[in-house]
Amino acid sequence: MSYQRLHDKYREIGDLEHAQAILGWDEAVLMSPMGCTSRANSLATLSALVHRYKTASENEVLLKSAFKEKFLTEWQQANLLHIERSCRIASAVPEDLVVALSKACSECEQLWRVKRAENDWQGIYPSLTEVIQLTREKANYLADAAGMSAYDALIDLYQPGMGQAKIDPIFAELANFLPTLVDTVLEGQCAPLPFEKKIGKEKQKALALTLMRRIGFAFDRGRLDTSHHPFCGGVPDDTRITTRYNEAKFLESLMGVLHETGHALYEQGLPSDWRGQPVGEALGMAIHESQSLLMEMQVCRSREFMDFAAPIIRHELGIQEADSTIFGADNLYAHSIKVERSLIRVDADEMTYPLHVILRYEIEKQLLSGELEVKHLPELWSEKMTRYLGLSTLGNDGDGCMQDVHWYAGLIGYFPTYSLGAISAAQIFACAVKEDTHLLSDVGQGDFQPLLTWLGKHVHSKGSLVSADQLMKAVTGETLNTTAFKQHLQARYLSS
């Protein structure tokens, strides 16, 4: 009875989160520029309402009584734990801070779009300062309530159970391992034949749709659109991925689509009986990223995938016989595993990518603690870029500390999930191919069903029934560790 009331309450919260998801997607994909204020207000009010639901005074009593109920199923018990966690987190933060943060983030994010394009750090920095200040307040409230550090409290929002004690050794290992490996690989790497042909957006989109369909994206439950930055949004029964098309770099757009397809297949594969309930949601952003990176890095940047995809790519893009070497599997594969030290995280290859993340991880620790003042962000950014990737960003903040929307949108503690996802992806995929040695050769034949069935069974259909740690243990027999990721990089990049 109490459980059922909490369940019903969370059904309504799920309905409001549906609205937030669609409004958020709309904002990024097609909202009119002048609509931003009323959109920000609407999203802030939705946040406040969700917050009110989760902090209602009756919840405590309902939770106590629900925990005493017998005959709850395994899923209901897990759901109840998630509900408790969700109420606890919400109750730690006052509603006026929730609303102030929602509005400050909406405004800062809108402004960032303009100022990044203008490379205008001075124009965005006061707005970012406010967001960081409010985020600090929120983190402190969360930390007090949970008895953990402020930064851990934020990380825990994006990947429950994750924190600096687990991340520090993993990132230290990568920070030690990767730079030398990058040196070695760059020395031995041959430049692929360049794609000189410009590929129109319509053709790129047709190709993207064809490959999404072949991989298993359900188009009656989702769509592909265009936005400034690729993302996966919407809801499980209407999963919306986006990409951006660069006529000079079709493979980047395509890999973006395949990455988001990995996210989307996770969403579309979540347990349909638990729509709108916390236990029916994805297990956290690191696990989410493991699914996108498993698809992009492990599967679609493989030699096998290119064997399958090359003829489709040539067909959809209308490539002539004369260009069949440039658009052949060998050269496409060479492009897909090209390593390069570069300024922009989202364009980075899988080997340098963790260095971009480690830099952000180190900086956001300092930002949050106040050790780093926002105004000094550009210098520290450039210093760390120089250390990790040999590239300065002084005077080029648009491609430096202004390149990512995250901080401007109030997302601090989110960046680590990208690399934790990459590591998890390698660890999960290594087990998958060990269990079914034909997985990659099936992909080479254009048959993705065995892969999807395996992921569906072991990851997607589980929702949030078990914790991320438990999932990794159950699927791979080990807790999260870098072994498979390192082996994957060595096998792929040192084999030739």
Add this chain to the structure above:
Amino acid sequence: MSYQRLHDKYREIGDLEHAQAILGWDEAVLMSPMGCTSRANSLATLSALVHRYKTASENEVLLKSAFKEKFLTEWQQANLLHIERSCRIASAVPEDLVVALSKACSECEQLWRVKRAENDWQGIYPSLTEVIQLTREKANYLADAAGMSAYDALIDLYQPGMGQAKIDPIFAELANFLPTLVDTVLEGQCAPLPFEKKIGKEKQKALALTLMRRIGFAFDRGRLDTSHHPFCGGVPDDTRITTRYNEAKFLESLMGVLHETGHALYEQGLPSDWRGQPVGEALGMAIHESQSLLMEMQVCRSREFMDFAAPIIRHELGIQEADSTIFGADNLYAHSIKVERSLIRVDADEMTYPLHVILRYEIEKQLLSGELEVKHLPELWSEKMTRYLGLSTLGNDGDGCMQDVHWYAGLIGYFPTYSLGAISAAQIFACAVKEDTHLLSDVGQGDFQPLLTWLGKHVHSKGSLVSADQLMKAVTGETLNTTAFKQHLQARYLSS
């Protein structure tokens, strides 16, 4: 103080209505088919929340105290009256009925899309029966609270202050006047030269955007998209109109766009200081329709508009010299004022259109009272179509009683607003051209500014400061009447 609290409350309601508007637009324009259940749930919960805000027990006390406040401005006083009305209407209907109706309408509307295409009355009629039954319940609650008839209570939702006592004599006059006029016009009418050329959607869209821009649609505060039925949605700072493109009938799509542009200009011209407050909203659906029909029927189907638009149409559609007569102003004008008895309301010309509406008005009275059982709807529809327009729809319910979404979406009492809008449009426009005799010749020169300034001043910027009756009186010196509409039809269709 109490007023301010009500104001703040309605600001939050406005934020939720923003979400409803965007989710509703999204549903019609691009939602994935399988997303319909979660969307229906989300919209139902938003409806329930809005309902809870409006029926909160504190409202009565706040209203009483706010009405005693001194120093409220004219706008605040009007806003307070609207807030009172809004609370009164909401409090008349129990929340569980609001939720049940929201869900039943979402489901019935989704089903209608399928069943209409299949001409399957048997497949939709049980679902419609439920919607009508719930709407009856709602109407009875509203009627009891307001001391008016059930049907009047519904009409009043869409056009406050309107009701059968005002509509009956107006519709009786039109039902008497129009059939004879249609006969006369059809006898004397020459067939325009047919457009044999098919016009691609991309070209049609480019033309639509060009004319929208010339007329004054603000593209930083709105957009044009494609949907099954044309409509104007979104919010004032992000007004979204839609159309559908028929390659064989470009002028229909274009006139649809120009009609919706009229709606959009009203939305975009509402007083920006009152966003989200009831007094800042449009004055009702009849007045809204007066703005779309003023633009479409009075302005864009005029000879003057075609003089301006013909060269643009030829240019945007890439019409060759050989076809310049077919796409000349004379022939375009002849198409734009072609009268024809037809099955489909949305395709009807302005002269037969009121007959379609009168038929629906008569039927929904009976549907609501229970005098007509839903299952007998097809026969009565066909009988009335035969009487008013000489066309039977027996066995063709898809083009008969299933052609419009309104009843399936729970909109009963809405249809009259279309013809009330047409009458108001003629009455308002007659005054506009009397005051500024150059208005139409300016349009002929492509200058819409004088028209927009006049409409902005007399209608758009007023929001809901005064009642529709007061507005008509203030603008035209008379209450709503058919004189100008009848004169307009006679002048346009009997002059040649």
